[in-house]
Amino acid sequence: MNPNRPLFLGQNHRSSLLQPQEVHPRSYSVQIQSNRQNIGYSNQNDLKQSHLAQSYLDHQERLQQQMAAQNQILKQQLIEIENRQLKLQNELLSQQVQKIQIDLENTIKLISKKKKNPSIKQNLSHLSSSSQVSQRNQKQKSLSIASSDTKEIDQKLQEEKNKFEAIEFQISEAFDVQNHKQTNNGNMKKQKTQKRLRRKKKIKKYLIAVLACIRLQWKQRAKLKKQKQKILKEKLDIAKQKILAIPEENIRNLLLIWVKDLFDEIIQILNSKEFQTHCDKPNYDANQDENITYRQELIINLTQVFFDRLEQMTREKNLPTLIVDLMYLSLFHSQNPKVSLFVAKRTNFYAKNNIKISNQQEMLIISEYIFFRLIIQYMLKIFNSLKYKNETHEKLCKFFSTIIASFIQILYIDFFEDLKFVNQINVQLYQRKIVLNENLQAFMLEDDQIDEQEQLILGLHDRQQFEILFQQQMDWITQIGKKFYQILLNLHNQL
Secondary structure, eight states, X not given: OOTTSOSOOOOOOOOOSOOOOOOOOOOOOOOOOOOHHHHHHXXXXXXXXXXXXXXHHHHHHHHHHHHHHHHHHHHHHXXXXXHHHHHHXXXXXXHHHHHHHHHHHHHHHHHHHHHHOTTHHHHHHHHHHHXXXXXXXXXXXXXXXXXXXXXXXXXXXXXXXXXXXXXXXXXXXXXXXXXXXXXXXXXXXXXXXXXXXXXXXXXXXXXXXXXXXHHHHHHHHHHHHHHHHHHHHHHHHHHHHHHXXXXXHHHHHXXXXXXXXXXXXXXXXXXXXXXXXXXXXXXXXXXXXXXXXXXXXXXXXXXXXXXXXXXXXXXXXXXXXXXXXXXXXXXXXXXXXXXXXXXXXXXXXXXXXXXXXXXXXXXXXXXXXXXXXXXXXXXXXXXXXXXXXXXXXXXXXXXXXXXXXXXXXXXXXXXXXXXXXXXXXXXXXXXXXXXXXXTOXXXXXXXXXXXXXXXXXXXXXXXXXXXXXXXXXXXXXXXXXXXXXXXXXXXXXXX
16 A cells, blocks of 8 residues: 555455345246145045055955966866876776686686596586686676775765865856956046046146236236336436436536535545645655554545445435436446446346346446446546645545545445356446556546456555455444445435
């Protein structure tokens, strides 16, 4: 903060000084209330029905598995019975064949003996008759054995058939139960489909109601948009007519008078005897500790006076209508042929195709006009026209004027730098800078070379030069931040 160093300072280092609450734009919404208890109850019924259907399907599947297993067992039992019957028949046949072979062998022996001894004939006939009787008895025995075995087999077969019929009866009953359950399941499905259809009808009714509300909202929004366009156009025309009715020279004089009134108390402090004696020191050393402490105390005092005075002058009844009209015109694209990069990145302006700007964006635009186009620009003219006691007095007065302008830029950037960027910049950019000539006259110039650090005015002090002072005087800088925010509200409330 050396007043002897050049005013053209470059680097911008900033951090959040205060964090005001962002004002969100209003939005329209449609809320549709639904009976959650009925929906929850229907969902529970659907879950119960799904569990019953699943358990029924599982029971049916287990029954089918049991039936298949029983059929397999019956098949195996029938195969075993058939094998036993064949085995018994084979055994009987083999026994008969063996007996016949024995009888043949005996007859062959008898025949051979008859040729040698004819008395054997009678024995042979007797043997033949006895053999026939024995064969008959054996046949009857074998037949009785076979009949008894067949009876047992028939009884077993009858029992197996009875068991099979009982199983078939159980299977048929199971199928009947299954068919009955399937019919019940079909009825349940029909009921579910009917419920779904009812729900769909209800949902359709709700959707129709929602669409009707949305259409009404669209129509209302279209009407509101047209009304807002009409109101904005009417206000713009009225403000233009008011300003065009006043000559440009008179407008400049009125604005200059308002800014002079703003700096009147500050100029009195800088022209006071105390400050002039401080400037009358021979071989004034700006880097002397005593002088640095004095300047710091004066910075605190002057900034408090400036922001207190500006807060009072921007209240509703104190701000001139001319400034309110100019401030309102600054919101329109047609009145802003060129804009600084910091502002252009964070807002659009009112136009035919754009009538939606948030409150904070409006604050950004109107405060940029008040601070940088009006106050700082006319402040330079006022300090250029003052009479100074000596060169040190002039340097220090202009040093303090740039200090006030630097504080305005630091607070402005800290407050608005977190605003969301716009999608596209639709205005022409320009860069302001303050320069001094050989006679220590300060001027605001425009340049096409844009500062990428987004400083609105080049040549002012950056935040880094005040960090030590901010840390030592936290109450002071906090109070100034609150005053700055109140000034923004005062300006915005008068649109």
